[in-house]
Amino acid sequence: xxxxxxxxxxxxxxxxxxxxxxxxxxxxxxxxxxxxxxxxxxxxxxxxxxxxxxxxxxxxxxxxxxxxxxxxxxxxxxxxxxxxxxxxxxxxxxxxxxxxxxxxxxxxxxxxxxxxxxxxxxxxxxxxxxxxxxxxxxxxxxx
Numbered sequence: 199x200x201x202x203x204x205x206x207x208x209x210x211x212x213x214x215x216x217x218x219x220x221x222x223x224x225x226x227x228x229x230x231x232x233x234x235x236x237x238x239x240x241x242x243x244x245x246x247x248x249x250x251x252x253x254x255x256x257x258x259x260x261x262x263x264x265x266x267x268x269x270x271x272x273x274x275x276x277x278x279x280x281x282x283x284x285x286x287x288x289x290x291x292x293x294x295x296x297x298x299x300x301x302x303x304x305x306x307x308x309x310x311x312x313x314x315x316x317x318x319x320x321x322x323x324x325x326x327x328x329x330x331x332x333x334x335x336x337x338x339x340x341x
């Protein structure tokens with residue numbers, strides 16, 4: 199990912215300091231923000247265009263939904279929850295694919311896609327998820 203000329207802002211927490219050092223080494227334009235309060239995280243999401251989720255086998259990916267709600271394009275590993283949440287064109291299998299997707303979506307800005315992500319995030323409101331869960335349970339086990 200060294201070829202991507204944009205600033206990287208890994209936000210969150212990590213107990214693996216060696217991993218953080220690896221990120222700093224591999225991504226030259228990186229500012230790591232640990233334990234960011236909600237307002238800081240939200241400020242970065244408001245300004246972001248691409249959200250890269252590097253977790254493999256992420257269970258659900260609430261952070262992906264948060265990014266989508268801001269209209270940020272999520273690019274995530276094709277495993278776990280993201281593979282059920284996102285269309286295939288936003289999923290990668292290896293680092294090379296992730297880099298290609300980032301380059302593609304930064305070069306081909308299309309506001310329609312960003313608005314579609316906002317809309318898609320609305321599918322994951324608490325009420326809608328509860329309703330879908332209730333339907334699945336009643337279809338499986340009856341009323």
